[in-house]
Amino acid sequence: MISLIIADDHPLFRSALSSALRAEIQGVEIAESQDLDSTLQCLEKTDDLDLLLLDLNMPGSGELYGLIRIRKDFPDVPVAIISGSEDSAMVAKVIDAGALGFIPKTSEPVTYAQAINAILAGDIWLPENLKQAVESQPKPDLSVQNKVAELTPQQYKVLCYLHEGLLNKQIAFELSISEATVKAHITAIFRKLEINNRTQAVLIASDLKLQIGRIDS
């Protein structure tokens, strides 16, 4: 019996992938989640999970943040990324963040099955056309990811708005809190990321492509 979770915010894609995998892989059991919170809940109540198939663009996820959080809270859970884009820099980052594979959403069902089997067998799976490109990417700084993982949800949101170029006053409006609170969060963010001004925070967020989960893709 193989146990999977499909984490993706698109219901149609979830069910399509789910039934495709049931046809391709015998004796598979599939749970589904649609955002970062529900994925974390799902992970808590699931024992003996064999693989989490994680979309990068989920609400609350913000590209790498979702993976970083999951890797921090459930370091023993195997994770494979399913993604609509094929940015080689991002592929390199998710692999270094601990993902065991990167499967483009446009792949054929057979390819999904091959990738999943390879990962269950202990391999790291990448699409052929990206293997070379990923090798040539510079190694991301893992310590930065660990620091970002320490941020609280509210601090993460503030960091994302920083990344949008908003003023403290505007961030306060977006989150319906006072400007003083935004400042307090920002000071806390600086401490955790070991930096001392917002520009450096923006650069880190930019490098990790952090963003507040939207409803796209």
Place this chain on the structure above:
Amino acid sequence: MISLIIADDHPLFRSALSSALRAEIQGVEIAESQDLDSTLQCLEKTDDLDLLLLDLNMPGSGELYGLIRIRKDFPDVPVAIISGSEDSAMVAKVIDAGALGFIPKTSEPVTYAQAINAILAGDIWLPENLKQAVESQPKPDLSVQNKVAELTPQQYKVLCYLHEGLLNKQIAFELSISEATVKAHITAIFRKLEINNRTQAVLIASDLKLQIGRIDS
């Protein structure tokens, strides 16, 4: 008679490419330059240039800035990029900035000649393995590049230091000018880029990968 300029800060590479091209292409005339300033000077005194082969990582160049400046001051000069990296996002940006080709430095001499001939014939030349990746890149905002091209050299340096996360005081120290002058430059930068705070400036610089020319590659 075909007239070329090779702009690269690495003397060994220049001479190697120069002699390789002389062997591959008949009746070719090659000039050389080693940084952005000498390239601009070279362009001024050269008439009827057929192609400029431009390295992105030259002193004073800062990835895209060199190309942007050249496209602004010499819009009629055909430019092909030669680069050590093969970042598909950057390839898309240089093409949209008006480059007519992107030749990886690791290419064979025959490939260089093919690329140059294709460009001289009016084509846009890209390496086979990048064509598909470039297509899928989002279109960069051309207007931003035009705005950055309006910056003076000193303003450009200030923008680069902003991008490093430095305070005005620190930038003043680095450039040996007063903090008041730094502020004046920053205000001018905001006007030209049509933004209103330093975070947005950093994001633009980050997107264009602006940087003060180093002696690497």
Place this chain on the structure above:
DNA sequence: GAGCTAATAAGACTAAAGTGGAATAGATTC
């Protein structure tokens, strides 16, 4: 020489950013 722009810089001012406590509420621990 008149007019233009880039670069420099000072003073004075407004707005924004950032730091140090400190209070509250919820969860956990003992």
Place this chain on the structure above:
DNA sequence: GAATCTATTCCACTTTAGTCTTATTAGCTC
């Protein structure tokens, strides 16, 4: 139930950022 911890909230205060004005110097154009 008391103690502890953390996330969140906020005020008071200092520092930094950014604008406006004015002014000097140098180079370039016509």
